[in-house]
Amino acid sequence: MKAIHQLTKSKSILFPVVLMLLGAVVLFRKPLIGLVSKANLEIKIEHAPVIMPAVYKVYENEDALEGKYSLFKMLVTNNSNTTARNVEISMEIPGYIDKKSIQKIPVLLPDQSVVVNCYPAFDQKIVEKTTPSKERVNIKITGSNLDDMEETFPIEIKGRNEFMYTFIPYDEIRTPGEFFDNNTLISCFVTPEDPIIKYFTQKIQEKILKGEAASVENKPEEGVRFLGGIYDATYLSHMVYSGTSGVPSQDNGISSVTQSIRLPREVVTGKTGLCIELSILYASVLMNAGLDPVIYFIPGHAYPGFRMKGQYYAIEATGIGGEGMGGRATAQQAFETGMKELGEFMKGVQMGDDRYQVLDVREAIKNGALAMELKDDQFLRQKIDELAMSFEAGGSVNPNAMVAGNTGNGMSNTGGGNTGGNGGNSSGVPSGYRTYNGAVSFAYPGSWQSVSPSTNLQQLRKLLVDPTGNAYLEVYQFPGVQSAEQAIRIVQQDVQAKGGYLQYAMAGQSGNFSLIKGQSGGGGSSIDWVAAFKPAGGGMAGIAVGTVSGAGGGFQNSIQNILNSLR
Amino acid sequence: MKHNIIRICILFISILLIGKYVDAQEPIKGTKQKLDIKMDELGNADITITMKLNASQWDMFKRNAGNNTSNLKREVEKGMPKYYLKDFKYSEDQMERTYKLEMNALAAAYVDKNGKWRAELDSKDPDIMKINETQYKLDANFSGPAGFIEQTMQIYLPSNAKNSKIEKDSFGKAVLTYESGGGWLSLLFTGAGILLILAGAALIFLENRKSPVV
Numbered sequence: 001m002k003a004i005h006q007l008t009k010s011k012s013i014l015f016p017v018v019l020m021l022l023g024a025v026v027l028f029r030k031p032l033i034g035l036v037s038k039a040n041l042e043i044k045i046e047h048a049p050v051i052m053p054a055v056y057k058v059y060e061n062e063d064a065l066e067g068k069y070s071l072f073k074m075l076v077t078n079n080s081n082t083t084a085r086n087v088e089i090s091m092e093i094p095g096y097i098d099k100k101s102i103q104k105i106p107v108l109l110p111d112q113s114v115v116v117n118c119y120p121a122f123d124q125k126i127v128e129k130t131t132p133s134k135e136r137v138n139i140k141i142t143g144s145n146l147d148d149m150e151e152t153f154p155i156e157i158k159g160r161n162e163f164m165y166t167f168i169p170y171d172e173i174r175t176p177g178e179f180f181d182n183n184t185l186i187s188c189f190v191t192p193e194d195p196i197i198k199y200f201t202q203k204i205q206e207k208i209l210k211g212e213a214a215s216v217e218n219k220p221e222e223g224v225r226f227l228g229g230i231y232d233a234t235y236l237s238h239m240v241y242s243g244t245s246g247v248p249s250q251d252n253g254i255s256s257v258t259q260s261i262r263l264p265r266e267v268v269t270g271k272t273g274l275c276i277e278l279s280i281l282y283a284s285v286l287m288n289a290g291l292d293p294v295i296y297f298i299p300g301h302a303y304p305g306f307r308m309k310g311q312y313y314a315i316e317a318t319g320i321g322g323e324g325m326g327g328r329a330t331a332q333q334a335f336e337t338g339m340k341e342l343g344e345f346m347k348g349v350q351m352g353d354d355r356y357q358v359l360d361v362r363e364a365i366k367n368g369a370l371a372m373e374l375k376d377d378q379f380l381r382q383k384i385d386e387l388a389m390s391f392e393a394g395g396s397v398n399p400n401a402m403v404a405g406n407t408g409n410g411m412s413n414t415g416g417g418n419t420g421g422n423g424g425n426s427s428g429v430p431s432g433y434r435t436y437n438g439a440v441s442f443a444y445p446g447s448w449q450s451v452s453p454s455t456n457l458q459q460l461r462k463l464l465v466d467p468t469g470n471a472y473l474e475v476y477q478f479p480g481v482q483s484a485e486q487a488i489r490i491v492q493q494d495v496q497a498k499g500g501y502l503q504y505a506m507a508g509q510s511g512n513f514s515l516i517k518g519q520s521g522g523g524g525s526s527i528d529w530v531a532a533f534k535p536a537g538g539g540m541a542g543i544a545v546g547t548v549s550g551a552g553g554g555f556q557n558s559i560q561n562i563l564n565s566l567r
Numbered sequence: 568m569k570h571n572i573i574r575i576c577i578l579f580i581s582i583l584l585i586g587k588y589v590d591a592q593e594p595i596k597g598t599k600q601k602l603d604i605k606m607d608e609l610g611n612a613d614i615t616i617t618m619k620l621n622a623s624q625w626d627m628f629k630r631n632a633g634n635n636t637s638n639l640k641r642e643v644e645k646g647m648p649k650y651y652l653k654d655f656k657y658s659e660d661q662m663e664r665t666y667k668l669e670m671n672a673l674a675a676a677y678v679d680k681n682g683k684w685r686a687e688l689d690s691k692d693p694d695i696m697k698i699n700e701t702q703y704k705l706d707a708n709f710s711g712p713a714g715f716i717e718q719t720m721q722i723y724l725p726s727n728a729k730n731s732k733i734e735k736d737s738f739g740k741a742v743l744t745y746e747s748g749g750g751w752l753s754l755l756f757t758g759a760g761i762l763l764i765l766a767g768a769a770l771i772f773l774e775n776r777k778s779p780v781v
Contacts, residue, residue, distance in 0.1 A: 026756055115650065
């Protein structure tokens with residue numbers, strides 16, 4: 001009887017147990033399905049065309065240059081109906097990077113995607129690699145409920161000196177400047193912390209400049225003197241300019257010019273350099289001395305300089321030329337040429353030609369384009385000592401001569417370079433000049449006449465014109481206006497209202513004057529001008545002085561003297 | 568893995584306004600920019616940028632970008648190298664000097680190990696306001712070479728989002744987190760599962776009461 005009861009009870013319990021099991025299955029369906037059904041992932045990979053060892057610090061920093069230089073970018077999409085769990089992505093480059101996990105994804109829902117950017121950390125010894133080689137990047141994807149996946153792609157690792165100027169595919173290039181899309185990475189060749197460059201800088205400071213304080217005093221003339229000191233160091237050590245062009249190369253569908261760029265330590269000790277190599281050397285030394293170096297790129301050429309107090313300075317580093325190249329320029333001549341080229345550079349920029357680029361090295365470093373690390377080398381130090389012996393012969397640096405009349409591109413120098421030093425008088429009035437005194441004061445050539453302006457713009461207080469009608473000076477006062485930019489916009493609106501155009505660019509600060517460079521025109525002619533405004537009388541006051549485009553450089557002295565006398 | 572909504576917006580500004588397009592034509596008043604970011608249930612973001620330009624800006628924009636929308640797309644992609652962007656759409660109202668750019672950014676938010684969705688804001692103290700469980704408003708002003716930009720950003724979370732809040736990551740930066748409700752089907756399954764278990768338990772209990780062992 002008891003046995004019959006037990007049998008009946010077992011049968012009656014079976015149904016509720018099945019119900020409970022069914023409920024558990026419904027409740028925990030997702031993990032249970034995951035145990036029996038696997039997820040499928042779809043992978044899409046975009047990768048860099050090559051690896052350049054010189055920029056290894058950029059590759060490892062996901063914030064560098066907005067993350068533009070990842071080794072690869074991968075889109076992982078779960079295209080199954082099952083949630084993928086504990087997905088892990090790892091990568092390796094045999095011989096360079098050991099297998100390393102780059103991302104863990106706890107949960108990847110059906111149809112969900114994740115973007116995986118790979119920023120690999122190469123060992124510092126990669127900068128010892130001097131020749132290119134073909135390698136493979138291996139990627140592995142694993143997960144709790146998916147079959148292991150492996151992806152691989154070939155990649156060339158360049159030698160440490162090789163630099164590829166663009167990674168943009170040829171059919172995506174839109175403007176000539178994009179052939180040099182990687183110019184910011186040039187900053188990675190600037191090595192101010194290289195012990196050899198530090199040593200070289202010390203020798204320049206000691207033997208050529210006999211002491212300097214450019215970065216401490218923050219005086220442009222000291223900066224220019226330093227620039228001349230570097231030039232003399234290259235000059236006296238009989239360094240020569242050696243020209244070579246980049247080699248067009250094809251890497252993973254990218255057509256680019258690839259150039260072998262020697263490191264600054266190699267340029268110094270090898271006593272020969274290309275324009276870009278000399279520019280990088282200057283930038284390294286300037287930066288080591290605490291200045292703000294820049295490198296100007298123009299079509300087919302590059303030259304160095306520095307930025308101070310909103311002004312830009314340049315020197316033609318290749319002026320060292322060589323006996324085989326028809327002579328050598330002195331530091332002063334190289335500086336004059338550099339400042340002249342800088343004027344041309346500014347024009348190129350104003351015209352919107354994107355081949356004219358400036359690399360602000362400190363800015364690039366701030367954005368993550370860090371220099372490679374290099375070890376000390378006793379042999380190279382000895383080479384520097386040998387070079388420094390030639391420094392004792394004395395250089396051509398004459399700071400006063402170099403600075404006179406050349407106070408930087410922005411206000412005082414309008415591209416004409418050093419004009420003989422007669423513009424260096426900044427306190428007295430040059431002979432033959434008259435003075436204007438108002439909200440601003442300045443001296444102007446006595447032959448210039450005051451004429452009635454052809455506009456009813458009330459803010460224009462005075463118009464002076466040179467007898468040939470090719471140079472103009474306008475005095476403005478803008479009551480209630482808060483900035484130089486607002487002031488120039490008022491003029492711009494007036495010009496536009498009359499059917500003309502006015503383009504401008506802010507050009508920094510000089511003292512309490514804000515500087516603006518620009519061009520205005522209409523009816524087939526145009527005027528290149530520079531304006532300087534300062535706060536005055538509850539608004540802004542200042543002058544604009546310029547010449548008719550194509551009138552030649554005959555007015556450079558006058559304009560420089562006017563600007564130098566502006567108070 | 569950083570999916571940074573605010574940075575997206577800043578990039579758009581730099582690309583579309585203060586880049587090479589309008590370098591000489593700058594506004595005196597602030598330029599208004601509206602940005603809508605709609606997150607879907609898979610963490611992808613539909614981004615819509617609407618900008619109203621003044622006369623000179625519009626002129627410059629049309630000259631440099633507005634008539635070459637493929638270049639607009641290219642510039643946006645170049646400016647946001649970490650993202651996968653797709654479904655670009657461009658439209659404009661010339662009479663109102665307004666343009667609208669739409670796109671989809673994949674994986675703008677992701678699920679963390681606790682099953683919570685996270686969208687990183689990359690800012691320590693953003694001026695963000697919760698409007699309701701699925702909507703946030705963020706005001707940001709930027710000044711640059713093109714002048715002053717007043718940006719209003721609205722972030723719309725999926726309709727089933729709950730417990731949304733601004734949290735801080737290990738570095739003190741703001742992160743928008745939310746949980747996904749799973750939808751009505753998921754609720755139905757969960758309810759059905761619980762009911763089945765309860766029903767089974769009840770039947771066992773009743774069976775034990777009415778059949779004493781003899």
